[in-house]
Amino acid sequence: MAKGGGAREGGALKTAVIVAGGLALAWVTVETAFRPFLDRLRGAVSRKTDPASDPDQEEAPAAAAPEAEEEKAPAPEERTAPPAPAVVEEKVEEKVAELEEKVEEAAADKAE
Incomplete structure (x- = not known):
């Protein structure tokens, strides 16, 4: 057993x-x-349960609110609408032209 x-x-x-x-x-x-x-x-x-706080004293959230508003950082500006498609197309065309120039320069440097 x-x-x-x-x-x-x-x-x-x-x-x-x-x-x-x-x-x-x-x-x-x-x-x-x-x-x-x-x-x-x-x-x-x-x-x-914080021993440092006095439960008999009530906090006045209304009195603290104006002070908090003054300390806040300014609100970010409103977002603007995206650029019009024509503006975007112009920028794309400019970039394409710049890149084509760089490619031509690189090809010319390589041929030398």
């Missing part, structure tokens, strides 16, 4: 290791899949 008990102990150990590995893998998967939500949740919890 001693032989059967030894085999069961090894099997129990294997099972425990497999279960622990599966739980660790599941935990890593959940952390990865829900990272944005968990980060926001953890941030909110840390703000609520």
Whole structure:
């Protein structure tokens, strides 16, 4: 009977290791899949449990809003419409002419 008990102990150990590995893998998967939500949740919890803050004092978001607006960088200018196709065609033609000149110069240098 001693032989059967030894085999069961090894099997129990294997099972425990497999279960622990599966739980660790599941935990890593959940952390990865829900990272944005968990980060926001953890941030909110840390703000609520900050020992330096006084929970009896309420922050006045309306009073802080004008100051925040002054510190903001100026808004980027509105995007302009893309250039007209005629303008683009002219630029393409200019580039093509430049490249053809370079090819001709290279061919002339190679022939010499």
